[in-house]
Each structure stands twice: as structure tokens, then as C-alpha cells.
Amino acid sequence: MGRAKIKKKSTFIDMTAMSDVTVLLxxxxxxTSTFVKKEPVQVSTPASVSEIKIPETNILQILVDPDGKVFMSLDKQSDLRDVLEAMGQEYGVTxxxxxxxKFTLASTFGVPMKSMKKYLDLPQDQQDAVLKNEGIPTDSIDxxxxxxxRxxxxxxxxxxxxxxxxxxxxYSVIKNVMNSLQDLRENRYNLITSLKTTSEE
Structure with a gap:
């Protein structure tokens, strides 16, 4: 007796649902993700065991590179605009x-006020090159x-x-920054560190 041949049907899997899930994810x-701000210099932060997270809004970040140059950033464009205007009035720059x-679109700033107008007139790529060699003056004279x-x-x-x-x-550079904050009676601030693993202890 001959065997009956069963026709093989082509299997079709509808991937529409999978595509929808992928797009939704x-x-x-x-x-929901937050973008990392572009920083003029790369810093390797010290390790600590603290797991306290820095708030995501209303942050004034002070960045100090290995050479002691100081940069700053604010997370709100309206704050950047108002602070620049106040600094301009204080230093006589319009x-x-x-x-x-251009200043409000920058993620990090850090040039002396006498150079600020010249810096802002530069194209973006030249601004990045100039910024990492500058830094906000922290000396006692200015x-x-x-x-x-403030x-x-x-x-x-x-x-x-x-x-x-x-x-x-x-340490002397960090101490100078902290002393400046103390002079302004800013005694509460966070230190950004990387999390220490058990192998580093």
C-alpha cells in the first residue's frame, strides 16, 4: 500500500506585533533617557561607596580638570540667559x-568675561577647541x-x-573652589564620584 504524501505548507509568521513592540520600546x-552633557575636558572621578544620586534638575555643576581649570554648567536655558545678563552688568559687557x-545653547561654559564676546562669536567647532584651554578665573585678584x-x-x-x-x-585647587563657595556661604554641595566596587576596596 502506497504512503499518502502530505503537502507541506509554508509557515508564515506575522511579525507585525513584534515590530510594534520594538517601536514602542x-x-x-x-x-525617558537623559542625554549626557558634552564636557570640554574628560575627568576620571574618584571612587566612593556613596549611592546618593544627584538631582536631574536645578543643578549647577562645577567641573575641575586635572590641570585645575574650572568650568560650569546649568541645566536650564532660562537660568543661563539670566546669569549671563547679570554677569554682563557686573563686568560692563553687553x-x-x-x-x-549661543550661550544658552552651550552645555558648559568657562572663559574669562573679557574673552566672552570673542568666544561667542566663534563657530561651534572652534569654541570647543578654545574652551578646553581656558577656564573661569578663580584667583584672589579676579x-x-x-x-x-553668586x-x-x-x-x-x-x-x-x-x-x-x-x-x-x-587638592589645593579643590580647596580653593571650596573656600570660594564658603565665602559665599554655600556650605552644602555634592561631590560627583564613581561607585567603588568590592574589588576596589
Whole structure:
């Protein structure tokens, strides 16, 4: 007796549902993720066991590189605009609307006030190259760092200060930054560190 041949049917899997899930997941991650700010210098933060997270809004971040140059960033464009205007009034510098707009779009700033207008007139790629070689003056003769912090605090009372310094930054530089904050009676601030693993203990 001959065997009956069963016709093989082509298997078809509808991938529409899988595509929908993929698009939904991608959209979710894009909307909920926070982008890392572009920083003029790369710093390797010291390790600690603290797991306290820095708030995501109302942050004034102070970045200190291994050479002791100081940079700052604010997370709100309105704060950046108001602080630049206040600094301009204090140092006798008038900024055009175009220069103010360029400043508010920058993620990190850190040039002396006498060079600010010239810096803002540069194209973006040249700004990045100039910025990493500058830094906000913190010396006792012209401590513009204190002026930036004071005007930032006057603009936004809810600001939280966070210091991010390289592990190899000289202690004297960090102490100078902390002393400047103390002079302004800013005694509460966070230190940004990387989490120490058990193998590092």
C-alpha cells in the first residue's frame, strides 16, 4: 500500500506585533533617557561607596580638570540667559541677542568675561577647541568663579551645587573652589564620584 504524501505548507509568521513592540520600546527609551552633557575636558572621578544620586534638575555643576581649570554648567536655558545678563552688568559687557542665544545653547561654559564676546562669536567647532584651554578665573585678584555662583544663586534659589573633579586634580585647587563657595556661604554641595566596587576596596 502506497504512503499518502502530505503537502507541506509554508509557515508564515506575522511579525507585525513584534515590530510594534520594538517601536514602542525604542520610543519609550528615547523619551525617558537623559542625554549626557558634552564636557570640554574628560575627568576620571574618584571612587566612593556613596549611592546618593544627584538631582536631574536645578543643578549647577562645577567641573575641575586635572590641570585645575574650572568650568560650569546649568541645566536650564532660562537660568543661563539670566546669569549671563547679570554677569554682563557686573563686568560692563553687553551681549547681543544672538550671543545670548549661543550661550544658552552651550552645555558648559568657562572663559574669562573679557574673552566672552570673542568666544561667542566663534563657530561651534572652534569654541570647543578654545574652551578646553581656558577656564573661569578663580584667583584672589579676579575671582570670577564666585561671581558666577553668586549670580546663579540669585537667579535660581533652588539650585543644587555639584562638584565634579578629576581624581588627579591637586587638592589645593579643590580647596580653593571650596573656600570660594564658603565665602559665599554655600556650605552644602555634592561631590560627583564613581561607585567603588568590592574589588576596589
Amino acid at each position: 525604542l520610543t519609550f527609551f528615547m523619551l 551681549f547681543t541677542p544672538e550671543e545670548t542665544k 575671582n570670577q568663579f564666585k561671581a558666577w555662583v 549670580n546663579a544663586r540669585a537667579t535660581n534659589k533652588d539650585l543644587r551645587i555639584a562638584i565634579k573633579a578629576d581624581a588627579n586634580t591637586p
